[in-house]
Each structure stands twice: as structure tokens, then as C-alpha cells.
Amino acid sequence: MKNIVIAIDGYSSCGKSTTAKAVAAELGYAYIDTGAMYRGVTLYLLEHNIDFEDLPRVEEALHQLHITFKRNRRTGRNELCLDGVIREDDIRQMRISNSVSEVSVIPAVRHAMVRQQQRMGRKRGVVMDGRDIGTTVFPDAEVKVFMTADVHTRAVRRQMELAVKGENVPLDDIIHNLQKRDHIDSTRAESPLRRAADAVLLDTSHITIDEQVDFVLERVSSVL
Ligand code: C5P
Numbered sequence: 001m002k003n004i005v006i007a008i009d010g011y012s013s014c015g016k017s018t019t020a021k022a023v024a025a026e027l028g029y030a031y032i033d034t035g036a037m038y039r040g041v042t043l044y045l046l047e048h049n050i051d052f053e054d055l056p057r058v059e060e061a062l063h064q065l066h067i068t069f070k071r072n073r074r075t076g077r078n079e080l081c082l083d084g085v086i087r088e089d090d091i092r093q094m095r096i097s098n099s100v101s102e103v104s105v106i107p108a109v110r111h112a113m114v115r116q117q118q119r120m121g122r123k124r125g126v127v128m129d130g131r132d133i134g135t136t137v138f139p140d141a142e143v144k145v146f147m148t149a150d151v152h153t154r155a156v157r158r159q160m161e162l163a164v165k166g167e168n169v170p171l172d173d174i175i176h177n178l179q180k181r182d183h184i185d186s187t188r189a190e191s192p193l194r195r196a197a198d199a200v201l202l203d204t205s206h207i208t209i210d211e212q213v214d215f216v217l218e219r220v221s222s223v224l
Contacts, residue, residue: 006126006127006216006220007137008147008216009195009196013154014148014204019216026217030125032121035131036069037113038104041062043087046099052103058106062108065082092162105189134195134196135191151178152175
């Protein structure tokens with residue numbers, strides 16, 4: 001069986017990572033959550049009190065910080081590490097969600113992350129989710145899926161994810177955050193969030209996770 005790249009892009013909280021993770025497990029592929037990487041950079045800048053507009057300091061930080069993933073044997077989850085320390089819970093907090101899109105517009109940040117993502121996927125056999133995988137990171141991905149869902153459904157899912165981790169956030173705050181991020185992500189100059197011409201659209205508003213996974217696996221079967 002040949003190894004391919006599966007690119008799953010789309011709006012925030014559509015179920016991209018849940019789907020991507022399950023598809024990767026099914027195929028024995030690596031899963032790379034590129035949003036976690038932008039969240040990791042954001043966490044680093046906030047913790048080092050680096051102003052997002054101070055480009056020389058942001059560039060210096062990009063040279064210093066090390067983003068890696070470590071597999072948690074208990075959960076099977078790939079967890080984001082910043083400078084070797086697992087920071088998975090920290091990067092999911094609302095304070096990071098509230099700033100990450102501002103960090104993700106910075107061209108130097110995008111260049112550094114895209115380079116690393118291309119290195120991580122160079123042997124193919126990966127499922128990568130994000131905003132620009134099918135357009136910029138792997139424009140030659142064999143399977144490209146673009147996910148969307150209505151904002152209320154997305155916000156309810158996100159609220160439940162945060163609640164499980166002990167963070168109770170009002171629904172309106174989450175809706176506002178999703179809409180703000182979608183707007184910044186779609187309108188930025190550098191590799192904006194958009195559907196690649198050859199990506200298939202998947203609206204997850206009214207389907208189950210299993211149906212999402214089957215949809216992607218069917219696309220995979222059609223190219224293998
Ligand atoms: O996927 P997740 O919601 O964790 O992504 C967080 C943020 O990271 C997005 O809102 C977007 O600003 C940024 N991002 C990006 N390009 C990617 C993945 C994520 O700009 N490939």
C-alpha cells in the first residue's frame with residue numbers, strides 16, 4: 001500500500017482533530033495537529049512576555065523554542081511539548097484560544113511552522129489537520145477534505161471539551177471566539193484558511209464522528 005498525505009482543513013472546532021486522529025489510527029499513519037503548534041508558539045510568547053508586534057523578538061523566539069510531539073502511551077494521544085515539556089493542557093485554555101489567531105498571522109511564525117510540518121510529513125503516511133495543509137503545506141496531498149459546521153454546533157462541542165478539563169466558559173464567549181478566529185484565519189494575507197480547489201467539502205453539523213471518519217476513509221480507498 002502506498003503512503004499518502006491526508007490533509008484535513010477547515011473552521012475551528014468542526015471535529016477535524018477527532019476525525020484525523022481516528023483516520024490515522026485506522027491506517028497506522030502519523031497524526032499531526034498543526035493547530036497545536038501555533039498554540040505552542042502563542043504560549044511561549046505569552047510566557048516570555050513577548051509582544052506579538054515586536055517582530056525581532058518574535059523571530060528570536062522562533063529560533064529558540066522547540067516544538068515536538070510526544071506520544072502518551074496511556075491515552076495514545078500525541079501531546080504537544082514546548083522545549084521538551086508536555087504542555088497539552090495549557091495550550092487548550094481559552095487564554096491561548098483568544099490570542100492564537102493573532103500569532104498565526106505573523107509571516108515568520110507561519111514560515112517556521114510550515115517548514116517544520118513539511119519536514120514532519122516528508123515520508124508521507126500522515127494525516128495532518130489545520131487551516132492551510134491542502135493549500136500551502138502539502139498542496140500535493142492525495143486526499144484533501146475541507147470541514148465546516150454551523151457555529152452553534154461547534155461552540156457546544158467546544159464548551160463540552162473545555163468543561164471536561166474543568167474550564168467552564170459561557171457559550172456566547174465561545175461563539176465569539178470561534179467567529180473571531182475564523183474571521184482572522186480566513187482574511188490573513190499569508191496562507192489564509194480557504195478550501196483548496198481540489199478539496200472535498202464535509203459539513204459535520206448533523207453527522208456523527210463515525211460518519212466523518214468513514215467519509216475520509218472512503219476518499220482514501222478511492223486513491224489507494
Ligand atoms: O486547530 P486549532 O483550533 O487548535 O488551531 C488554533 C489556531 O491556530 C487557529 O485558529 C489558527 O489561527 C491557527 N492555525 C493556523 N494554521 C494551521 C493550524 C492552525 O493558522 N494550519
